[in-house]
Amino acid sequence: MTLKITLGDLLHDCAANFADRPFVTMAETGQTVSYGAFEALTNRLAHGMQVRFGSGLGYAAIVLENSMEYLALTYALKKINVVEVSVNRAMRGAPLARMIDQTQAPVLFTSGAHLEALDQVRSGIPHLRALVMMDAADEARRLFPDLEVILFEELLAERIDHIVSPAKDTDTATILFTSGTTGVSKGCMLSHRYAVRTAENMIGPFRVTGGDCVYAPYPLSHIGAAYYDILPTMMTGGRVIMRDRFSLSNFWREVNEYGVTWYMMLGSVQQLLWASPPSDLEKSHRITRCWSTPAPVPKADFDARFNTHLIPGGGYGSTDAGWVVVPQWDHPGGIVLPHFDVEIQDDDGERLPAGKAGHVAVRPKEPGVMADGYFGMPERTLESRRNLWFQTGDIGRMDKDGLFYFLHRVSERIRVKGEMVSGYEVEEGILSHPALEDCAVIAIPGEMGEEDIKAFVTVKDGHSTSADALRAYCAGRMAKFMIPKHFVFLDEMPRTPTGKPEKGKLAAL
Template sequence: MFKVAASPERPETQDPRVPSRDKVVTRYLIDRLANEQPDKVLVKFDDNGEEWTYAAFREKILRTSIGLQSQGVSQGDHVLVFAPNSREQVLVFFALNYIGAVYVPINTAYKGSLLSHVINISDAKVAFVHASLVDRLEGIDTHNLEKLIVVGGKPASTVLPSVTYETALLPENGELAPLARPIEPWDPMSIIFTSGTTGPSKGVLSSYLHLFTNAGPESWPFVTSEDRYLINSPMFHIGGMGPMFCMLARGASFAMVERFDTTTYWDSVRNTEVTVAFLLGVMATFLEKLPEKDDDKDNPLRLVLMVPLASNAESFSKRFGVDVYTIFNMTEISTPIVSEPNPKVRGTCGKARDGVEVRLVDENDCEVPLGAVGEMLVRTDRPWGMNSGYHKNPEATAKAWRNGWFHTGDAFTQDADGNFFFVDRMKDAIRRRGENISSFEVEAEVCAHPAVREAAAVAVPSELGEDDVLVCVAPVEGNEINPAELIEFLRERMAYFMIPRYIRVLPDLPKTPSAKVLKHELRAEGVTQDTWDREEAGIKVKGERFTKAS
């Protein structure tokens, strides 16, 4: 049995827009719900059907929390998490928040200079790392890291002092050290890294209130305490870790599935008895291309969130017997745009929900006329209802939050009925199969090749929806660029999802008089006859997140 020292007094806030601690802060949520509904299932796992009730979950969290404290983790500390989804990571995520520490997950595909950069930004001294990823830390600056907690086996060697998960985080007994002060709704809960577009990746600082507002009962009123949400996204994405917390906040449940797989998707849905799921538009397309079966509607799903809204949404809804919603959201904000069920307006992202204000503006933050394209700006009525800035990046924070509004960097139009329509990214970001890619980071790695003088990465349409990556390169004088050899060079330096599909070799990249590359020209020209295609060349990349139906 694990013991918890008495908590300090927990005064209620006087602002009605801010819920009490036991409705929005992880520690007090777990304590309250384990008492109110101890036998209700919180988590179900697809691999073996294992279930954790609220009471059992609290015991596991207490044990993990005591283990973290024994490793020197205290309230307010940032802890880096570099591991694939697992039971252990679920426990570490919630246990860190239970003791008031900050969860800082990073993409498991990161390596090299990008990995070093996010470690530096994290301000972490302790890292929870999967054994298979430990060697990524070799040869890079690990900055302030002092200790590794290794899960998934014991590596032959580590660059830093290390302990195993079993040794460090599975104590037989103990007492949780008291908090220095109560954990408040506005305290930092996580730092989630999102791809930079004019610079390196930025760490989005989120409070408990931000995550609660992001997909909580007010933002997603169509999801109830009786629902079970399907988690098949990585926990280093807001789409993986955010819904876990928001289902806890409802007193609901979630199911853990290793990954999206077209051929096993409906088996997982039935096995875990999920009622709510998120689908990228390309996922929905893959599923609808499966051969029709008589029992397609025989599944527990009652609604899916489809983003973006696919052209086949109506037929998908009818075939699988689910309601379809769509939304607009990003890591920094809190679902400002939500549709009605089964929207009839093609291409819509929905309308502004209650509790948010949304504007479409020009480059001077002045309103654009109805129907015109403008950048979407957002703010919430609730204090701390969106991000708390970019960690250790005051310049980016000030730019994003200028004039008291958060600038999304995305272009939209709005019709007379209040429907919003996504037009394009005003940034140079590329989105490929659910991953946001920084053109800046792609270009930096491509230019590291000795034969490449300059490079520009742009998005081109993919036949599967979203984007593919086209890199236009110019050679160093006297050199030639072999596209296949360049891909092999990048394979060891880049996350798999960043590796370009298309490479176009040009003598020089088009530029403005001030020597800036004219990316819009390259984007408009797209895949030309002289563009090399990695997929046509039969060069594959390991690690793709989605499995296409054969």
């Protein structure tokens, strides 16, 4: 398939084709909507936003827990050609304000759970004009008397007819944030085509059909849930079991109860399942295949214990680059998709021969299949390109048959519990502590096959603090997964000739 269609029109077509089939079920409650009912909710929301906000909205920010309403909102925005700016709900402090305000979005969809964090950064979101609340509207009015506060239900119109967006499929549909390779998190501008190609290229390798049911417990602010799980399922008429967040204690019960047939294990989920006590439910399910990234448990051992098929690593992509390499059913080497070129390069940008490890560089053969740069950061966009190649910041190799193998990352990104963390933003939050002079963070091997964050700090003369005090301080200023697990106090920070913390020496401490 090579569809050229906007996401709003795609939902409309799927709803017409699969109207009465169950589409999404919320695992925690069992609430289920059909394809037809889901599009009706989406259309009511789209019409309501047009009436309330007019045609010049441009961007709308979202800080929410997973829900039927959140998913409907993402498609309603596409129908009225408003760019979705989805922010990780765990964000706090300066990164939260920056992500909301970067596009000058005038409207934020959120819930009472986030009001305290938003109140703490009120001065950092000056362009906000309205809050659409899932709940706690009265509390929002008390905390933000200068903003228009609207309850979500009040936004729903009676009209349920489809709105055809004037957008082209190569226009920006969504801005999702990635840590990129250096500095603050960057807003990747993703087109409708980016989303559709990602989903299309999940269907074949993962053998997705209308008879399938996918388990989707990851945040909708990530491409994993939105484009790897839900969209390919929607395109084939299958079922989605959506959760607010992954729960180890509920996993096997829910996949059995809802008849799940495939799922992805982002972050340390594979290791968590492997380390859990054996259960009769882990063999009585209907799951026929799964995929893990990373995959610390050997395939043969995992398959034997859990009575399933673990698709070998193979696949490769990122929010910036798109879904570039697809895995094979029974081979660890990935296949480069036909609308991408992938090259393994040396430090000077020269192509390396087959079998040699080097920097992974990617370029598209079709418009819109990669992120169209970083919003509001033309210099960062330019830095990420060299000789027309996007520099991923990752290390890989290609064999003589053209199969791709991802090896490891060389950037400042740190992978913690499935989240890609910007080391810069962790340092930024820690350094706001009045007792600290300097800070540098690095990644170290974690217990679940991923990484932990280790922070090295120096304290100002005449001041004192402790690791526990710094963790408590960080809790109010950054997402929980960003808080360093380890703190090391130094008398002096080792530095490079240009004055930067010398992280190579820190890693040896």
